Amino acid sequence: MENEISGRGRCVNNYPPCKTRISVALVTRNRPDSLLRTLRSLVQQDVQPSEVIVSDDSDEGVADEVRSIVEEYGFQYLRGPRRGLYANRNHVALACTGTHIRTMDDDHEFPAGHFQVCEEALQKDPAAVWIISEFLPTEKPGVTLCPGQLHPRGFSTEPTDPNDCWAISDGASLYPITIFQRGIRYAEYFKFGAAYLEFGSRLRWLGYQIRFLPSTYVIHHYDPNARSYMNREIDASSRFFASLCHSFIYQPKVRNKVLCCLEITRQVILANAYASLYSAILAYRHHGTIVRTQCLQKRF
Numbered sequence: 001m002e003n004e005i006s007g008r009g010r011c012v013n014n015y016p017p018c019k020t021r022i023s024v025a026l027v028t029r030n031r032p033d034s035l036l037r038t039l040r041s042l043v044q045q046d047v048q049p050s051e052v053i054v055s056d057d058s059d060e061g062v063a064d065e066v067r068s069i070v071e072e073y074g075f076q077y078l079r080g081p082r083r084g085l086y087a088n089r090n091h092v093a094l095a096c097t098g099t100h101i102r103t104m105d106d107d108h109e110f111p112a113g114h115f116q117v118c119e120e121a122l123q124k125d126p127a128a129v130w131i132i133s134e135f136l137p138t139e140k141p142g143v144t145l146c147p148g149q150l151h152p153r154g155f156s157t158e159p160t161d162p163n164d165c166w167a168i169s170d171g172a173s174l175y176p177i178t179i180f181q182r183g184i185r186y187a188e189y190f191k192f193g194a195a196y197l198e199f200g201s202r203l204r205w206l207g208y209q210i211r212f213l214p215s216t217y218v219i220h221h222y223d224p225n226a227r228s229y230m231n232r233e234i235d236a237s238s239r240f241f242a243s244l245c246h247s248f249i250y251q252p253k254v255r256n257k258v259l260c261c262l263e264i265t266r267q268v269i270l271a272n273a274y275a276s277l278y279s280a281i282l283a284y285r286h287h288g289t290i291v292r293t294q295c296l297q298k299r300f
Helices: 032-043 060-072 085-093 114-124 195-205 232-250 254-271 274-295
Strands: 022-028 051-056 076-079 100-105 129-135 173-176 210-220
Touching (some): 022 032, 032 051, 032 060, 051 060, 114 129, 195 232, 195 274, 232 254
Parallel strands (some): 022 100, 051 076, 129 210
16 A cells, blocks of 8 residues: 555655655756756766656747757657746646646756655655755855745845745745645746746645755756746736735735735836736736635645
8 A cells, every 4th residue: 555645744644655656847948958958967866756747838830849859868758838938837736746746937947865864755745845945056056045035025034034935946846746636726827937936835825834955956057038927917917916826815914915015006106017906906806706716725
């Protein structure tokens, strides 16, 4: 009989250690050279994930090249939904078959022992969401800082307690697959932007513990000129949306509501971001109905 994972992060039936299988859910779009570097780094790990699935949102003229790279390494290739980053993350997560999903981007590399550390974290607490830091290659990894959590004003801020927080690392997190099996998804209202910060705040609200994994990191080859999507209106909308969800649903404190409203008002006036606010409010209203239903399905 295989080990089972309880809602408290321990093996039931007294059969430690838990049997875990990491599925890599990698998203890519129009960056075959960068993807090649990521896959090359991945296969050099001493400990390998149980499966690697690449979901490709590339344009038609690039998709064949991406498919060839993925299949050359023997990994599974999926054609993405082409509705934006978060729709692509959901798409590939739903194709995974492991016990845990490791999100990944096509501009990452990994230090030695990275997946060994991930496996050890899951043995320690398989029910938690584990988040991993990202470093730019020009920075020398030293003290590992926890990824940021959503501030009521819509930006990312370092959590006070990295093991009791709502921080999230969009492309470098370990999720129990049951999160996606229960219908919990990244918000798909915006193709990119700060909507991922809302996911961390929502998971905390739904009762999941988010924990920081300080003993490894991801090398992030960030290129601001090679982003998949760039649009100021969408970026502002996603930030307004995340802030509204956090301050009026997940942590509806008076202080949070005031900070949220003041910041949105300031940005709308300074940047003439009325269209962004309108899109954010529509998404917030629709999303509120969905997540309140999810709240009825809490684990505890």
